[in-house]
Amino acid sequence: MLLDADNVYYRELNQQIRELVAKGETEFEIVNVRGQRYIADGLDGDLKFLIHGVPGQDMAAFMRGPTIRVEGNVQDGVANTMDEGLIIINGMAGDVVGYAMRGGKVLIKGDVGYRVGIHMKAYKEKFPVLVIGGKAGDFLGEYMAGGAIILLGMITGKPDAPICGRSMGTGMHGGVIYVRGEIPAEQLGPNLKVEPVDAEDMKLITENLEQFCREFGVDLKAVLTEPFQRVKPFSHRPYGNLYVAC
Amino acid sequence: MKAPERYYDFQKDISGCGVFGVINTKRELIPGSMPIQAMCTMHDRGNGLGGGFAAYGIYPDHADKYAFHIMCETQEGLDSAEELIKKFFVIHESQPIPTKPTLAIKNPPIVWRFFLSAKQGGDRPKWRTNDEKDYVVNVIMHINKKTPAFVFSSGKNMGAFKGVGFPEDIAEFFRLDEYQGYIWTGHNRFPTNTPGWWGGAHPFTLLDWSIVHNGEISSYGINRRYLCEHDYECTLMTDTEVVAYEIDMLIRKHGLSLRMASWVFAPPFWDEIDRMPEEQRKAFEALRMVYGPALLNGPFAILVSDGTCLMGLNDRIKLRPLIVAESGSNVFMSSEESSIRDVCRELDTVWAPKAGEPVIVKLED
Numbered sequence: 001m002l003l004d005a006d007n008v009y010y011r012e013l014n015q016q017i018r019e020l021v022a023k024g025e026t027e028f029e030i031v032n033v034r035g036q037r038y039i040a041d042g043l044d045g046d047l048k049f050l051i052h053g054v055p056g057q058d059m060a061a062f063m064r065g066p067t068i069r070v071e072g073n074v075q076d077g078v079a080n081t082m083d084e085g086l087i088i089i090n091g092m093a094g095d096v097v098g099y100a101m102r103g104g105k106v107l108i109k110g111d112v113g114y115r116v117g118i119h120m121k122a123y124k125e126k127f128p129v130l131v132i133g134g135k136a137g138d139f140l141g142e143y144m145a146g147g148a149i150i151l152l153g154m155i156t157g158k159p160d161a162p163i164c165g166r167s168m169g170t171g172m173h174g175g176v177i178y179v180r181g182e183i184p185a186e187q188l189g190p191n192l193k194v195e196p197v198d199a200e201d202m203k204l205i206t207e208n209l210e211q212f213c214r215e216f217g218v219d220l221k222a223v224l225t226e227p228f229q230r231v232k233p234f235s236h237r238p239y240g241n242l243y244v245a246c
Numbered sequence: 247m248k249a250p251e252r253y254y255d256f257q258k259d260i261s262g263c264g265v266f267g268v269i270n271t272k273r274e275l276i277p278g279s280m281p282i283q284a285m286c287t288m289h290d291r292g293n294g295l296g297g298g299f300a301a302y303g304i305y306p307d308h309a310d311k312y313a314f315h316i317m318c319e320t321q322e323g324l325d326s327a328e329e330l331i332k333k334f335f336v337i338h339e340s341q342p343i344p345t346k347p348t349l350a351i352k353n354p355p356i357v358w359r360f361f362l363s364a365k366q367g368g369d370r371p372k373w374r375t376n377d378e379k380d381y382v383v384n385v386i387m388h389i390n391k392k393t394p395a396f397v398f399s400s401g402k403n404m405g406a407f408k409g410v411g412f413p414e415d416i417a418e419f420f421r422l423d424e425y426q427g428y429i430w431t432g433h434n435r436f437p438t439n440t441p442g443w444w445g446g447a448h449p450f451t452l453l454d455w456s457i458v459h460n461g462e463i464s465s466y467g468i469n470r471r472y473l474c475e476h477d478y479e480c481t482l483m484t485d486t487e488v489v490a491y492e493i494d495m496l497i498r499k500h501g502l503s504l505r506m507a508s509w510v511f512a513p514p515f516w517d518e519i520d521r522m523p524e525e526q527r528k529a530f531e532a533l534r535m536v537y538g539p540a541l542l543n544g545p546f547a548i549l550v551s552d553g554t555c556l557m558g559l560n561d562r563i564k565l566r567p568l569i570v571a572e573s574g575s576n577v578f579m580s581s582e583e584s585s586i587r588d589v590c591r592e593l594d595t596v597w598a599p600k601a602g603e604p605v606i607v608k609l610e611d
Contacts (some may be wrong), residue, residue, distance in 0.1 A: 010290075033584075034287060034584040034585075034587050034588045035287045035288070035582055035584025035585060035588070037290065053584075053587070054582075054583050054584040054587050055584075056582070056584055057582075073583055073596065075567070075582055075583060075584065076567055092596075092598075094567060094569075094583075094598065095564065095567055095598075111597075111598070113564070113567070113598050114563070114564040114601065115564075137564060137598075137600075137601070138563060138564065138601060139563075157595070157597050158597070158600075161600070165600075165601075166515075186517070186521065
């Protein structure tokens, strides 16, 4: 189903999508998207979206299952508390991507903004994954509790910037951030350990990178030429004693 | 405490302010319709309690005169402001700002404009010794404090237009589609801590400076007291006013560059200063010590112009969005990329600037 979002208010667009979904439509191609908020929010099941343009805030929030491919950049709050599904962004992303994300996968070709992957969490079979082809701003994976972030720093508009911003992983107490190449020590938050990856890590990394490279036409071999580092909290409960009198 | 019944059904506005700016580095004129359209795309970032625009290059026939835009609830108030203006300025033209009745704009104040040149001297010794711009600033502060009228724009060949309403309604009210400028900024307001009233809408201006701001200046109290010590008095009941006056003080009075002023507003963290080479470290320590009370705490994305440049700056931990894009000789800065794409489909570059690092785009000449 082809939808033209040119000058369509976000409420009308989303209402239209929901009505079509209720009628059993499962594939959507939406053109001329410019700033419409809340696209595919809370949608459930095996739906496919191809979006041309720049979708607005909070795309795919609370989404459970659909696949979205965006041909363009996205703004802030993509995959907010997303539960399941796949988002492929053929461009760059704004701030707070994957906030409190609890399942599913987001692949971003280029750079991402600040506070990406904060509060990500995992539970039983739910394991959210975020793959970033470019560089990240400050507070990547802040308060992270589960899941994985893979940061490549390769496809970037910021050649001089460090691969990640300040305070990476601050308050992190679960999950893992994989970084390609070296991590500048001063950008790391406290209570974290940085180690070389092992075979099990590489399995997870390679699986996800195969998909990333397929989606964006990137050479996997070139991505794997540099070793990856693993960032994890230094213990199971690094903040366990934070509020304990001693 | 128990949540209200069916709390999940409540309609709630979820928003922040929105800013948009564009500069044509070759001084080619951009019609008002462009910033208006861009602000329309970000309609939902505001809630109708404030909208406004600043435009540079709109009064070429009066380019050497101070263009005062004044608003007042009553004719008597406006008259009292005019009395003061007559005393301190030569009035070259005096006219209502062209407006048209707009359904969405309720109870607008009287909006008036004067094209003025300064009558140096006046009746106060201090005003005789200061330079012309100080003199103009002093008179503006005086009018804003002593009369019920407010000067909301005072630069040359530029003007601010603002009020209570969505930006597209304010634009219609002030007939901004009839103006053309080489720099435009726009603002959509979602007031949080201060009243949504005509004087409190953005942009805030002083002389040629104009500023629009998305965020909240938590350090307003200390900034305001600091400015008061330097003869800038805040009268508009909105935090962003301090940024306009601080910029004027730091750059025009103290001779700092825009880059330096940005370091005052959003200084590097102390741990970053500690890692700098010694001379640089000392300079930054000095800047933080001397201008501590001018630091802007809290979230902000601001757009600043003085008619020669457009600057975008974020707070140092990026608590508000800002996107910069280029297309030919036009450079855009906005809260949302979609608003830029709405007025310019093909962009040469798009990026999100680093927190605390200004993007300064100057005119070519």
